[in-house]
Amino acid sequence: MTEGPLISLRAITKTYGQGAAAFQALKGVDLDIPRGQFVAIMGPSGSGKSTALNILGCLDGPSSGAFRFKDIAVEDLSRNQRALLRRHYLGFVFQGFNLLSRTSAQENVELPLLYRGAETAQRHAAAREALAQVGLTGWEHHTPAELSGGQQQRVAIARAIVTRPLVLLADEPTGNLDSQRGHEIMDLLVSLNREQGITIIMVTHEPEMAHYADRVVKFVDGLVASDERRERA
Template sequence: MASSGAPIIEFRGIRRTYGTGEAEVRALDGVDLTIRRSEFIAIMGPSGSGKSTAMNIIGFLDRPTEGTYLFEGQDVSELNRDQRALIRRHYLGFVFQGFNLLARTSAQENVELPLIYKGMGRAERAARAAEALAKVGLQGREHHDPSELSGGQQQRVAIARALAGDPEVILADEPTGNLDTTRSREIMELLVRLNREDGITIVMVTHEEDMAAHAGRLVTFIDGRVASDRAMPARRAAR
């Protein structure tokens, strides 16, 4: 395992194109980006800027057309589908705008689901899920299904699901996009705490500047390139 502060994700000249000839679209056009262990990075940019494509490549949901992607120092640019799935399963946790919880399935069962694919036994799954739900403040809600939970609570279940697999990195795609201001702030404070106390690397795509202000670093994409990369002032969640 790499030491704290060592690069965990590195893009070197990453390009991603779709289509050919006149229909070719350069979603990413020579991106260099380094994300270090235990960083909290917000990624912003207008529609079509490449931020979602970059997130998909980081999460092994897509692969670059050109360039090198290093994960924990290993070149993973040319991994096949099964190899990419293995890394997702063991090293990454995902949090989406739409929660992506199974209806009529309890919070506990939703959190346990990805652990089944890791081959974990029932008792260990139950213990891991209960621990993750407690960490996000949902003790006593383990047996509630999504319809019995608020939007903020549903997103906490989604975060618990990401945490249960003990990920190195959490990828959060517009995690507050479906929440009101109060619930959004609560989710951001939770992510900040997980980053600070547990040292989890967090990469978040957002279009909301006040949510990005909770991160330690802001990377802005424009036209498939990194337009700016700067450290953020003191986080709001700490004020």
């Protein structure tokens, strides 16, 4: 029996505002993402790519259409149920790192486990393991001000994977980094995808970063304009 897609969008629309001020950010998006795939989403400003990522991350809901995650009808979930889905299945990485400035790397990574109510010893061990996975063993007690931009993004990735999510959603993860650090972060994401099987959905405007993905989906004017699959090296 063939396993269905991990994520499925059907005729997804999203409209902001009402009446003459209404803006339709998504106009009927169909998209299937199988488990374990690395997908890059591209498109010009206003194309709907960030709106799509927010819906995929359960940070926003569609105006119409069907969104299924692990065969669960997400559009039918309450706000609290969507929050639980995010907490248990999704990890997030943002362009701006979003780290607590006066908090150590380890404490930043522990935050999602704190929200889950995990015990102190479990949080410490899991955070150290996640930091080791992103190459930051020995940096556990440094604050963001003591870390480079690339190291801060690694802490953010460790925080995203400490809960062992099924899906990692990355919004311009290399946008604040120089080219070398950007490629290092992309190598890390590829490693997490291939070695741990984490499904990655990344929004980027940089074609050279999109080349790391198995698949590139391009949005134009609220619709999927192209969907290119690549052979995995």
